[in-house]
Amino acid sequence: MSANYKIGILGLGNMGFPIYEALRQKYFIIPYDPYVVEKYPKISFASSIEEIDQTTQVIILAVKPNKVVEVLREFQKPKTFLSIAAGISIETLAQHSPEGSTCVRLMPNMPIIVKEGAIGMYGDRAGYSLARELFSHLGEIIEVSSEDLMDAVTGVSGSSPAFVVSFIHGLAEGGVKAGLSYQDSLDLVLQTVKGTCILLEEARKKNPHLHPISFRNSVTSPGGTTIYGLEKLEEGGFHSLLMKAVFTAAQRASELGKKK
Numbered sequence: 533m534s535a536n537y538k539i540g541i542l543g544l545g546n547m548g549f550p551i552y553e554a555l556r557q558k559y560f561i562i563p564y565d566p567y568v569v570e571k572y573p574k575i576s577f578a579s580s581i582e583e584i585d586q587t588t589q590v591i592i593l594a595v596k597p598n599k600v601v602e603v604l605r606e607f608q609k610p611k612t613f614l615s616i617a618a619g620i621s622i623e624t625l626a627q628h629s630p631e632g633s634t635c636v637r638l639m640p641n642m643p644i645i646v647k648e649g650a651i652g653m654y655g656d657r658a659g660y661s662l663a664r665e666l667f668s669h670l671g672e673i674i675e676v677s678s679e680d681l682m683d684a685v686t687g688v689s690g691s692s693p694a695f696v697v698s699f700i701h702g703l704a705e706g707g708v709k710a711g712l713s714y715q716d717s718l719d720l721v722l723q724t725v726k727g728t729c730i731l732l733e734e735a736r737k738k739n740p741h742l743h744p745i746s747f748r749n750s751v752t753s754p755g756g757t758t759i760y761g762l763e764k765l766e767e768g769g770f771h772s773l774l775m776k777a778v779f780t781a782a783q784r785a786s787e788l789g790k791k792k
Contacts, residue, residue, distance in 0.1 A: 539666075540578070540588035542603055544568050547616055548594030550645045554669045562588055581606040590662065593617055593625075604628040612659050614666070616640055618686060619789030622655050622679060634659040639682055641689045644670040652676055652685030683789065687782030695777055700725060 537560070541552050544565045552575075555561055564578040578584045584591070585607050593615040595603055600617045601624065610632035615625055616639065625635040636655030643649045649671030653663060660675070667673055676682060700721050707717025736742050752758045765771070 537590060538562060538588040539590045539592065540564060540584035541592040541594060542581070542584070543594035543596070544572065544575075545594065545596075546642070547640060547644070548592070551592060551594060551616075551640075551667075551670065554644070554647060555666060558669070559666070585609055590614065590666075592666075600624070601628050610634075612636070612662055614638060614659065614663050618690070618785065619791075621789065625655075636660065636663045637679070637682060638663060638667055638673075639685045639690055640667070640670060642693050647671060650674070650689035652682055652689065654679050654682055680786075683782045683785040686785035687778040687780075690785070691781035692778065695774065696725075 539555065539559050539561050541548060541555075541561055541563045542565065544552055544563055545568075548563075548565070552561060552563055562578050562584060563575060564581060564584050566577075569577055578587075581603065586609075588611065590612045591607070591614065593600060593603065593613060595617065597617040597620050600615065600620045604613070604625065605628055607630050610630045612634045613625055613629055614636050616637075618639065620637070622635050622637060625637070626633070629635060634656045636653060636659040639652040640649045641651070644651070647670055651667055651671055651673045653660070653667075653673050653675050655663075664673055674685070676685060700718070703721045703724075704714060704718040707720065708714050712720070732744065732747055735747055752762065
């Protein structure tokens, strides 16, 4: 990406601010968000969308979905628009952006705050290289083959942080039931989850086709504690419940997209 490129970011909310923070030290970023100017007195904001339009070539749309069309209509010059607005289709972005613009949708999740996000991407391939360069600073990017699959991305990575936290809380309370303090149990669970993820990632680097169940079997001894615990999970439909949670979240994302 040319060092002369200037990037505008519209919206410094829960997602927009971490994106701004991750990019501002490497790129020339001009933010615009009249609702948070007082919250960030040290940030130099653009005074208007017209100023952003006149001075930038790339726009990151981090405004609320119901504001996207309204914002796009204020632009006059063609640009590369990178949108993180849930449910706003490429067709909608293209229809309301200046002729000749390039549009890419990205669906990040909350771990972008610590630069460990999981990000789905779909749109004009002409904008992929730029989108990858910028958003690779925030986590791993997965390119999907059709726009419909962006709803699946929402279910798998967008909603899953809440599912994972519920899982962590449940494990920690299990430790409490077994006699540990909640704090000690939670510390053990957090470290175990983090360590297991790193271990699985390292194993997949050596064997990209490694199935998680094969990995699980390596720590499941015949007649040991783990298999007894796994049996209880399956009695409660643990695997099926996770599948249903992701699928239901994906369906809901699709419904919300159709309402816009």
